[in-house]
Amino acid sequence: MQIIKGMHLNKKLNELVDHLQGPAYIITENTEYVEDLFLNKYSCLFDIEILTLKQYIDKILISHRQFARHIYSQADLVFMMRHILSSHTFYTIQFSSNPYEMIQELISTLKKIHRNNMILDQSFNDNLLNKKCEDLYAIDSLITGGYWTIEEMVEDLIDDTLKTPLYILSDDYPHIASQELFKKIDHYVPVTLLEMTETDEILNDYEESIIHHLFDNSDVHKVAQGRVITGGHPMQECMKIACDIKSRIVNEQLQYEDFMIITNQASYLDYLTVCFDDLNIPATLSQNEACHYNSDYRKMSRSLSECNGHTFKEIIQYLQTQDISSSMIKTLDAYQCDDEISPEEFDLFLQCIIPGKRETNKTGVIVTSLEKGLTATQKHIYLMGINETFLPVEIKDRGFLMEEDYKQFDPHPLLLDEQLQAHYKRIIQILLNPYLSFTFSYSKKNMAANELIPSILMSRLSDIFKLEHGNPSLNLLKNSLYLNQSRIDEDPVNRLIDHYKMTSNQPEFIKDTDKLGRGVSISRLETYNKCPFSYYIKYGLKITEKKEDTLQSSELGSLCHYLMETCLEDESLIDKEAKHYIEENLKEKYDDHPMNQYFIDNLIEDMKMTIKIIQKQLKMGGYVPVSKEKEISGQIGDVPFSGIIDRVDEFGNYVRIVDYKSSKKEIDLNLAMQGFNIQMLVYLDMLCKQENKNRAGMLYFNMKKRMLSRDSSYALGEEEVLKEYRMEGYMVDDGSTNSVKGLGASPELVAPVKVKKSGEYANSAKVISPDELDQIMEYVEQHISELYKKIHDGLIPIHPTLMEGAQPASDFKVYPCNYCPYKSVCLFDVFENENRMISKDMYKKLKGDDKNA
Structure with a gap:
């Protein structure tokens, strides 16, 4: 070739x-x-x-x-895959009441295997990969009658x-x-x-900068003109782009077809549709009709609540008596069989097989994706959504087969780095298109009011282009609600709008405070501190997330805690105690599920290494475990508390407490002073006051990290292994260094406490004085009292917490909305609701480090 x-x-x-x-x-x-x-x-x-x-x-x-x-249709694949999974047993795949996410992932994986001529019937050194391939091979063999690829x-x-x-x-x-x-x-x-491969080409300055320097850090000169538009959120970004195009058409006598918008964000297509409709701008937007807007689906979904069928055939025959189209009746005929399925699951099945309609205009502003963003004629090009993780896109390693799995195949599909390079080439192709003007845009926040930051690509474009900031007027948007101050003449919705604006999307306080739950705990207080409304939903209304019937990480964590409690003195008991725990608590999920067996068995092996490390840490110093799973109770101010401490160690009159975690966790004193991350401080304070002991430390031991690094850890020297397994947290030192001496001759191998040759602590050492701890506890006590009073006053505002300067997309501690299961209930309104801001420098100010604060 x-x-x-x-x-x-x-x-x-x-x-x-x-x-x-x-x-x-x-x-x-x-x-x-x-x-x-x-x-x-x-x-x-x-x-x-x-x-x-x-x-x-x-x-x-x-x-x-x-x-x-013919090539298998997606609907046929979903149906066949469900039949196979429900009627066969596999080592690495479990059938559940809602298997469709897994089915879609398996279909995607098998398509990738066929598109890349990968051979499943071979042996690997990785036992889990062998089992996955056996399962995929078996499924692939059972799907017949068509082709996976053209x-x-x-x-x-x-x-x-x-x-x-x-x-x-x-x-x-x-x-x-x-x-x-x-x-x-x-x-x-x-x-x-x-x-598209690098070769010796004659390039001008612009082409040289785009091709060779768009994705590096080399110094470049501004070699082109461009424009940049920023939006407060994606909808406003789209509004500004739409208004900018409208004004340029009027002012510059341009045609709609002179403009091309390129975006890889599906949500932008919806926003642009709304904005273009408001301005009567024709565009080549594909109008996608999801299954929920399909009239046949809506009728079938409603009637399923009254259906008593238990198989595909029974349910389909019932649905075919409903008022649905003849084409849908014919579609359902293809899936009549005796496989069992509930009406609830059949609704999920329908969502997978009913395709959305696509109607695309042929004229107007060209709206397209990065993959289709080429144009042979010169255009005014808008490249939208240049935010971190959006453009360039964040390519993740996830799926039934992972990156390390694919590497073991020959041939194999593009790996993550290769996929990213291909993505970069697409961006370069767009920027090398013949163009009349380039406009780049990004948003400052998403529609949930979480902060967004411009991507590194935007920064690089600023180096190459001399950018003029555009700020188009939004007055062209003729929206009746906007022009009439959110009111519709003589409509009952006005009363609701008035109430919404008057209350600023806030609930009323609760008069019957028993509805906020009786009793209090550290975790409950921290939940209220993160957002009072989520506290009300969880503990007042007692609405919790639906529990999956698959093996949960919390169940693995409970097994780890049990083994820590029963086998710390003798790791040889682990197999016996693990078997006992599984028999009592995990028997059903363990016996019939090979994948669960694999994870649990590996976890048990990891725990043998983990316990050996803890034993080594204890032998290095003078601290001796005196209690495990110790119940503790007492008061902070006037608020009663109780809890359980995983482990209590003593060294003379010094006491440290250790908490086992299945993920990385550290004590953040700045957050603790503002009512977060306070459990360890409260427990240590209550314990030492009750037993008249000196406070020595509060440490976290991260179990999950050790599980994941077991294989590599064995190859490290002993000191490197101990550093890897070091506990995190704080030690308390009154100046005598007695509490730290109890860690042994090399305290930095046990806790984050490095001592210099001079005997002083390194700047990175996490050591605080009893006076500092007392001051911090004053703040903690004040917050606990305030929070407790607010709860019993019935205050439940939508008021999530955000730390100054934090990136909410990556920090759950200071922005609970990211992972809140109740987001769809509170409907945080970026125009009405506000965040409660907390300081990022309070601990620095306490220490007197105002220069860096």
């Missing part, structure tokens, strides 16, 4: 236009783009045909009279009947199956690949 290399796709194609002599097929997924380039030079194309790969393969099938071959559908028909040379834009077809098909075709007709 001939390969034409070069990063500048437009230049390569223009050279092809100038020199190509037909007949020839050009294969690309951007057919309109390539057609425009040819039609710019030729009035019509006689012997040059521009096709997608699917269209080319259809030609081959027709020439061989193979009309019955390449499979035609590979046996490639022969000397092929006559026409091919020119292929190979970056549109990254899968190995496509590449192998092209090689096979090349045996019969010449195949030329146009490949």
Whole structure:
């Protein structure tokens, strides 16, 4: 095969236009783009045909009279996969009452396997991967009657009947199956690949900066003009873009087709649709109708509540008596079988098989994705949503098979780095398009009022482009509610709007405070401190998340805690005690589920290593465990508390407490002074006051980390292993260093306490004095009293906490909305509700470190 290399796709194609002599097929997924380039030079194309790969393969099938071959539809795959999972037992896959997310993931994985010619029937050193492959192979063997990919559908028909040379834009077809098909075709007709690969090209300053320096840190000069628009949130960003286009059409006498919007965010398409409709701007937006808007689905979903059927056949026959279309009746016929299914699950099944409608306008502002964002004619281009994790996109390692799994296959699909490089190439292609102007845009917050930051790409574009900030007027939006101050004449909704605005989307206080739950605990107080309304939903209304019937991380954590309690003195008891615990608590989830067995068995092996490390830590110093699972009770101010301490260690009259965690956790004194992260401080204070002991420390031991690094840890030296297993938290030192001496000769291997040769603590040492701790406890006591009073006053405002300067997308401690299960209930309104801001520097100010505060 001939390969034409070069990063500048437009230049390569223009050279092809100038020199190509037909007949020839050009294969690309951007057919309109390539057609425009040819039609710019030729009035019509006689012997040059521009096709997608699917269209080319259809030609081959027709020439061989193979009309019955078909690719599995997504609906058929969902149905067959559900039947297979419900009627067979697998090692790594469990069937549940809602299996459709897993089914979609398995379908995606098998498509990737077929697209990349991966061989499942082979042996690997990784036992879990072997089991996964066995399961995938078994499922794949049970799915028959069609093809997974278009390449499979035609590979046996490639022969000397092929006559026409091919020119292929190979970056549109990254899968190995496509590449192998092209090689096979090349045996019969010449195949030329146009490949986006770095080569010696003559480039101007702009092209050089985009191709070679867009994604590095080299110094560059501003080599082009551009514009930037920022929105307070994505909807406002879209509003500004729509208004900007409208004003430019009026002021610059432009046409709608002169504009192209490129975005990879599906939500932006919905927002742009609303904004363009308000301004009567035509656009090539695809109107997607999700199944929930399908009238047949709505009728069937409502009637399922009255259905008594227990199999596909029974439920389908019942639904076919309802007022649904004849086409839907015919669609349901294909799935009549005796497999058992509940009406509730059948609703989920319908959501997977009912396709949404797509109606695309052919004229107007061009709105497209990064993959389709090529244009042969010069346009005013808007590149939208240039926020961190959105553009460039965040490529994650997740799925049934992981990155490390795929690496063991030969051949294998693109790995994460290769996927990211391909994504970068798409962005470079867009920026090398012939253009009249470039406008870049991003948002400062998302629609839930979480902060967003511009991506590193936006920063780099600022280096290359001399950017003018655009701020289009939004007065062009003719929305009746907006113009009438959110009111509709003579409509009862006005009373609700008035009440909403008057209360600022806040609930009233609760008069019957018993509804807020009786009793109090540290975790409950911290929940209230994060957001009073979520406290009310959880502890007042007692609404909790639905528990899954799969193995939960909390159940694994409970097993770890039990083994820590029963086997700390003798790790040889672990197998016996683990077996006892499983028999009493996890028998059903363990016995019949090989995947659960794998995780639990590995966890038990990890715990043997973990307990050995704890024993080593104890032998290094003088602290001796005196209690495990110790119940503690007392008062902080006038508020009574009780709780359980995982482990209490003593060294003379010094006491430290240790808490076992299944994830990384540290004590943040700044947050503790503001009512968060206070459990360890409260427990240590109550315990030492009751027993008249000196406070020595409060430490977390992270169990999960050790489980994940077990294999690599064995290869490390003893000191490196101990550092890896070091506890986190704080030690309390009154100046005598007695509490720290109890850690042994190398305290930094046990806790975050490094001592210099001079005997002083390193700056990084987490050591506080009893006076500092007393001051912190004063703040803690004050917060506890205030929170307790607010709870019993019935105050439940929607008022989530946010730390100054924090990034809410990555810090749950200071922004509870991110993972709150009640977001759909409170409906936090960015225009009415506010966050409760807390300081990031309070502990620094307490220490007198005002210079850095």
